[in-house]
Amino acid sequence: MVEIDPWGVADIEDYTRLFEEFGISPFKELLDRIEKPHPYMRRGIIVGHRGYEEVLRAMREQNKFAVMSGFMPSGRIHLGGKMVMDEIIWHQRMGGDAFACIADMESHSVRGVSWKECREIGLNEYILSLVALGFDPEKGHIYFQSENKKLRDLAFELGTEANFSEISAIYGFSGDVSISHMTSVLVQNADILQPQILEYGGPKPVVIPVGVDQDPHIRLTRDIASRMRMFRVEQRLDNNQKPYISIREKQAGKEALDEVARRIESPKKVYEMHIDVFGIEESEIDRTMREIEEIVRAVEMEYGGYGFFLPAATYHRFVQGLTGGKMSSSVPESYIALTEPPEEAARKVKQAKTGGRVTVEEQKSLGGLPGECTVYELLMSHLIDEDAHVKEIFEECKTGKRTCKSCKSEAAELMFSFIKRHQEEREMAKEVLKKHELYKQWFR
Ligand code: SF4
Structure with a gap:
């Protein structure tokens, strides 16, 4: 049995394996660097990240950064989707330019949902809840993939750097997968990179909050973003183990390479296809690397490139279904929708799988297993603000x-109030959107 703490997870070993296999870093290593971390961060609900340091640096230095994630309009908005929305909203409040995508092209091509249904589900389930939870539509961007021409143009462009075999290998596509389904993968890549196009202020660090199972999309997009770059900048060691920086021209041309060389003041040697920058103290290498990356990015933009930063990601852990096992949109008892009657939500909490023992006597003598309890997960993830209160429940x-009966009653009451309040806030969100120039056509 793996030892767990109030923020721990029963299947932590699975995550460790996942991290080792795919190179995801544990999120807790960054916690000290975040001034006011979100409860998901403090409580280990966000378990991992890829490249989030760059986003954090931008946040701390008040430089521009963005957050984006998407929602497939094929079912009801449930607590799993709320988690992603909360993360987008937190980053927006931290100063990030926020993007929320309704992935209707994906829903239509992958799940066969009609355009009309995509529209209705997108508006009435996802967009209203997003704004009700606190997304600022004045400052951020909400869009349907199918209505976004720039996105589709970018997807087409990214397609020049992706091929059939690699996409098939990553997603397990066989010969009978439709071309539209394959195209929707590129549209998702474009969703992730879109915050960096000129229209939205150009290249910047971007974080994509997702469930850990979404990592293949992130890795593919990082690969494609890197292939779209005109230069490759790398730290290397020379024969004496001294660091130097190599800038290799991939598709920019000699004139652009010479322009990069002209702007770098450090000692350097310019070759036909690359530049080596040397004489850098080890303590200065990271700072110099960032300066050179900025120079290279600026030249790349002048020569018509995108200058993409590799997109970062935060990964939250798997959300258990209320009935145990995986949460599934085809099993309504396994999830709580933000749009279902509050009484129904409370009833589901009362029937949820717990980590309690078979009898009250056993519970009293052995204690419960909060790490295996879906009610505890609801309390910790969605229903209780103060860490001290969550810790108290864990200890009790x-x-x-603590008995499961009283614990469930407390959770059911909190869930009832949360869903009721959220639904009132959804009504207010509709009024806000109706008055907004960009969004009023959606809610006539
Ligand atoms: S007492 Fe509460 S947290 Fe503990 S197992 Fe029972 S329902 Fe879960």
Whole structure:
């Protein structure tokens, strides 16, 4: 049995394996660098990240950065989707330019949902809840993929750097997969890179909050973003183990390479296809690397390139279904929708799988298993603000002071109030959107 803490997870070993296999870094290593981390960060609900340091640096230095994630309009908005929305909203409040995509092209091509349904589900389930939870539509961007011409143009362009075999290998596509389904993968890549196009202020660090199972999309997009670059900038060691920086021209041409050389003041040697910058102190290498990357990016933009930063990601852990096992949109008992009657949501909490023992006596003597309890997960992830209160529940459960009956009643009441309040806020969100120039056509 793996030892867990109030923010731990029962299947932590699975995550460790996942991290080792795919090179995801544990998120907790960054916690000290975040001034006011979101509860998902403090409580280990966000378990991992890829490249988030760059976003953090931008946040701390008040430089521009963005956050984006998407929602497939094929079912109801549930607590799993709320998690992503909360993360987008937190980054927006931290100063990020925020993008929320309704992935209707994906829903239509992958799940066969009609355009009309995509539209209705997108508006009435996802967009209203997003704004009700606190997304600022004045400052941020909400869009349907199918209505975004720039996005589709970018997807086409990205397609020049992706081929059939690699996409088939990543997504397990066989010969009978439709071309539209394959295209929707490129549209998702474009969703992720779109915040960096000129229309939105050009290249910047971008974070994509997603579930850990979405990592293949992130890795593919990072690969494509890197292939779209005109230069490759790398740190290397010479024969004496001294660091130097190599800038290799991939598709920019000699004139652009010479322009990069002209702007770099450090000692350097210019070759036909690359530049080596040397004489850098080890303590200065990261700073110099960033300066050179900025020079290269500026030249690349002048020569018609995109200058993409590799997109970063935060990964939240798997959300358990209320009935145990995976949450599934085809099993309504396994999830709580933000749009279902509050009484129904409370009922589901009362029937959810717990980590309690078979009898009250056993519970008192052995204590419960909060790490395996879906009710505890609801309390920790969505229903309780103060960390001290969550810790208290954890301790009381572990030591047998708490019974599942009273615990479920508390969680059910909190869920009832949360869903009721959220639905009132959804009505207010509709009024806000109706008055907004960009969005009023959606809610006539
Ligand atoms: S007491 Fe609460 S947290 Fe503990 S197992 Fe029962 S329902 Fe879950």
